[in-house]
Structure formats: C-alpha cells, structure tokens
Amino acid sequence: MSDNQTSTPPLSDLYSRHSSKWRRFDADVLPLHVAEMDFEIAEPIRDLIIDFTKRSDLGYLGPVPEVAKAFEGFAKRHWDWQIDPSQLKIATDVGVAAVEFLRANLHPGDRVVVTTPVYSGFFEWLKELRIEPFDVPLITGNHEYRLDLEGFERAFQAGHLTVLLCNPHNPVGRVFSREELTALAELAQRYGATVISDEIHAPLSVEKFVPYLSCGPAAEATGVCITSSSKSFNLAGLKAAFLLTQGPEMAAKTAKMPIGTHWRSSILGAFAMAEAFTSCDTWLATTVETIHENAKHLLAELERLLPEVTSHIPESGYLAWLDITNLGLTSEEIFTKAKVALVPGPDMGGENYKNFARINIGTSRAIITEGLTRIANSR
Numbered sequence: 001m002s003d004n005q006t007s008t009p010p011l012s013d014l015y016s017r018h019s020s021k022w023r024r025f026d027a028d029v030l031p032l033h034v035a036e037m038d039f040e041i042a043e044p045i046r047d048l049i050i051d052f053t054k055r056s057d058l059g060y061l062g063p064v065p066e067v068a069k070a071f072e073g074f075a076k077r078h079w080d081w082q083i084d085p086s087q088l089k090i091a092t093d094v095g096v097a098a099v100e101f102l103r104a105n106l107h108p109g110d111r112v113v114v115t116t117p118v119y120s121g122f123f124e125w126l127k128e129l130r131i132e133p134f135d136v137p138l139i140t141g142n143h144e145y146r147l148d149l150e151g152f153e154r155a156f157q158a159g160h161l162t163v164l165l166c167n168p169h170n171p172v173g174r175v176f177s178r179e180e181l182t183a184l185a186e187l188a189q190r191y192g193a194t195v196i197s198d199e200i201h202a203p204l205s206v207e208k209f210v211p212y213l214s215c216g217p218a219a220e221a222t223g224v225c226i227t228s229s230s231k232s233f234n235l236a237g238l239k240a241a242f243l244l245t246q247g248p249e250m251a252a253k254t255a256k257m258p259i260g261t262h263w264r265s266s267i268l269g270a271f272a273m274a275e276a277f278t279s280c281d282t283w284l285a286t287t288v289e290t291i292h293e294n295a296k297h298l299l300a301e302l303e304r305l306l307p308e309v310t311s312h313i314p315e316s317g318y319l320a321w322l323d324i325t326n327l328g329l330t331s332e333e334i335f336t337k338a339k340v341a342l343v344p345g346p347d348m349g350g351e352n353y354k355n356f357a358r359i360n361i362g363t364s365r366a367i368i369t370e371g372l373t374r375i376a377n378s379r
Helices: 043-054 065-079 096-106 123-129 149-156 178-190 217-222 248-256 267-279 281-305 329-340 363-379
Strands: 088-091 111-115 132-135 139-141 144-146 160-168 193-200 223-227 241-245 319-325 357-362
Touching: 043 132, 043 267, 065 088, 065 241, 065 267, 088 096, 096 123, 096 160, 096 178, 096 193, 096 223, 096 248, 111 123, 123 132, 123 160, 144 149, 149 178, 160 178, 178 193, 178 217, 193 217, 217 248, 223 248, 281 319, 329 363
Parallel strands: 111 132, 111 160, 160 193, 193 223
Antiparallel strands: 088 241, 139 144, 223 241, 319 357
C-alpha cells in the first residue's frame, strides 16, 4: 500500500473529475457538500476495475456469492458479528434498496419514522413513494446526540411501525450504543415494527461500530440492514449495495422486492464491493485515521478562523455538523458570498436546523482551511 493512499490531488485536478461534486457548480465554488471523498481509491479495487476492463468483462451482473462471503469476513473481523450470508440481497445502491423495500411493504400515505437532523436523501426516498416522514428527533445537548426511545414508543403506539434509522448517523456522526439499539429493537418487537438500518458509513467508525442486527433476537426479528462499500471506499459511481436480514420474518419482507434490484446493479460495483471488504483493511484503517485527524484540524481551524462556529469530532464518517447560529451568515449566504457549498441544515429536517450546516472533511486539510478562510473573509 502506498504511503500517499489518502493524498488529495490539487484542486485543479479535482475540478477535472466527472462526478456531481465537481460538476454541479461553477469552478469558483469550493464543493464541500456531497458525501464523497477526494482520496485515491484503494489499489486492489483499482487493479480489479482495470482487469475487468482489459478482459472486456463488462456484462450484466449475474450470481455474485463473492459479496456475501467478503462481507461475512469483514463483519467478523471488524465487529465480531456473524452474518447469515444466505440472506444477503444485492441492490443498485442504498437508496434503491430502501425505496424498493418500502415500496414492497408499505403503501402511499403510510408514515415512516425518521430521526432528524438526518440525511436529506431519506426525505426524497419517501417523497418518491408518497410516504410521509414522522419525526422523532434526536435528543441533543452540547453536541451530544442520542435516540429518543420514548419518542419511538409514542410513534409505534400511533401506528407508525417502520423506522428508517441512520446508523452511524449522518450528519451528526454518532455511532449508537448497543444499549440504545437493543432497547429500540425490543420496542420494535413489542409493537410489531420494522427497523431499516442504513449502515453505509459503518466501516469508517473510529470506535467499534454496533450493527443493529447484532443486538440479539429482537433485532434479528425486526431489522434489515442496507449498506454498501460506496461511502467508505469511495465507490458511489459503481452502483452496488445490498440488503441483509438475519431471520425469517425480515427475509420474508425482502422476498417481496422485485428481482430487478439485483439485475439493475453493476458488475463492476458488485465485484469492487467484494474486493473492498476482502482486501482493503489497511487502506481503510489509514483512511479512518486521516479523517479523524482532519476532524481535529477542522476544530482547530474553526477556533482560529471562525470561533463563533462550533462542531464536534464525528464518531464515524467524514461529515461534520456545524452550528452556525452566531456566524451571521446562513448556509445559503455562505454559498453566495464565500463560494463554499455546504449542505444546508434545513435539508436535514426543516427549519429547526436553519442554524446548522454539514461540511465534508474527506479531503485535504488545505482544502478544509481554504473553505473556512473563504467563509471568514466573507462576513
């Protein structure tokens, strides 16, 4: 593994990339919004893609037991969790996995419990299905965030029996404890609820991550995990993800999904995902360390350049949640005046979060400093 595996190319090279992050805005905007990293991808994944291309092996995706085998090993190594590989189902991406699961098991007009502030994509998925979000906000205080278990019970009592859980949580970076998740699972089982656990950022956890499905019989009876290598290994454009269940109750729910969720996925994405979970632990460990150092750099630079803005070090992932209450600029004004693209807080759950914004720190420290400097100079 090369020493510069988490190096970030210069901005001029980044602007020549073809992803939405670098094409959505004009070249005078510094994009720190969308959740993709600027780092070089792991060499084993790069080699696999090159090999598939050289052999013209770019047909439709068929059976791919390699993914289940690879994730089985990864989950055991990293989280001491034994999955049932026979219950893993391929999907195009995490969004498609969630949408098709909900489409197969709910109806327009139903409500799904979410925990704001939360990933803006959740609201788009539910809107597509004409399903309404039912908010059980995180309990907050001094940059501490935890699940509102009493709020979940009230939602279940009201008949809202599906939870879309972000674990680890985007945007606050929280890794929920085994105690919290077990309590949620027991509530879900008591009321006959389903918990869809989006665990896409899990491999990037600084501390040990707790998969929802690892939290005992109640979790296995109520949960479905949806995840991918796309965030942790920077492979979003390859389009492959999966759903995983651990018991017959939830396997029956995933069985209702259309077979097209598999066939519409990418052959490169599926095999790159298997390679990521098999061969890239060293790359991943270095990446997690780099992101953690970037988070500490962010806090130091906020104190130096923008002391009125506060944040905290995420327990997982490369997204940081900024409290801009005292900045004197909204996130929209940060975009128009400073030419820095952040995710506005209201995108994560409405006007209650107008004084917040999400920033991507999966880049170089120089780019983080550049973004904060632009904001400081625009006041």
